[in-house]
Amino acid sequence: QQQVKQSPQSLIVQKGGISIINCAYENTAFDYFPWYQQFPGKGPALLIAIRPDVSEKKEGRFTISFNKSAKQFSLHIMDSQPGDSATYFCAATSGKAAGNKLTFGGGTRVLVKP
């Protein structure tokens, strides 16, 4: 049972374009939603995260939009650059209640073409 569903599996965008990745979750106990960026041969690196008390969070070119009623959240990468080419994972956790275990989406491979 996949508790966090992520789409699309892959995405190709032109340099300067917008990349949009969507995630949906089932467990209403989740209270922290991070996004991780992973380059080949490297571990996932925290990119940006949100808690359900806000509907949007922006850090530089990266924005999370959160819809609590729909149990969905998304990552927008503005002005996409070739260096953004990586695999992106959404995740969710219910924190201490679940030992802070992260439940990951299946990942989205993003390719930014120059």
Add this chain to the structure above:
Amino acid sequence: DTAVSQTPKYLVTQMGNDKSIKCEQNLGHDTMYWYKQDSKKFLKIMFSYNNKELIINETVPNRFSPKSPDKAHLNLHINSLELGDSAVYFCASSQDFSQPQHFGDGTRLSIL
């Protein structure tokens, strides 16, 4: 300095062998984790430890035995390796259960 470091980076071995992966974090964190990333890149929690105490064992076969000699280290020992154990194993740490997790660069385990 690397915050979460794992050794070895690559591990190639035969079925039936026993192997260990070491993890060390120099962030002063209290909580450490092991995750498994399969060939389709799906990431799944295996274990979490807090102050050397096991908190989560996510239905992992008992051939996998984590050991935490101190707060900065969480090693993973695997007995009787099977083909299905081939994966990338990631160690992570966080300050506590409410803080973000920081990942190491992984150990790619290949079973021949």
